[in-house]
Amino acid sequence: MAVQRISSFLKSYAEMRKGEQFVMGEVRARARERIRWSVGLGLLAVALLFAPLPWRRLWARLPRQARVVGRDKRTCHFNHYPNLGLY
Numbered sequence: 001m002a003v004q005r006i007s008s009f010l011k012s013y014a015e016m017r018k019g020e021q022f023v024m025g026e027v028r029a030r031a032r033e034r035i036r037w038s039v040g041l042g043l044l045a046v047a048l049l050f051a052p053l054p055w056r057r058l059w060a061r062l063p064r065q066a067r068v069v070g071r072d073k074r075t076c077h078f079n080h081y082p083n084l085g086l087y
Helices: 002-050 052-061
Strands: none
Touching (some): 002 052
16 A cells, blocks of 8 residues: 555646746746847847848948939939849
């Protein structure tokens, strides 16, 4: 009878441990997901802050005829890039 009780206790204890480990794994996974979102949004914000800088340099290198600022889109022609299909 004592052996049955010990066996039953060991089975229950092993099941409780597995349940606790499952719960800890789920909690960790959700915490990692939250951290991924916050870190991802932070990195996106930093990327958007610094991303326009290379484009500004490229824009400054283009010849004036290739720039589209202040012109009608229908009459604008790119001398260096014909038929890009932008308009």
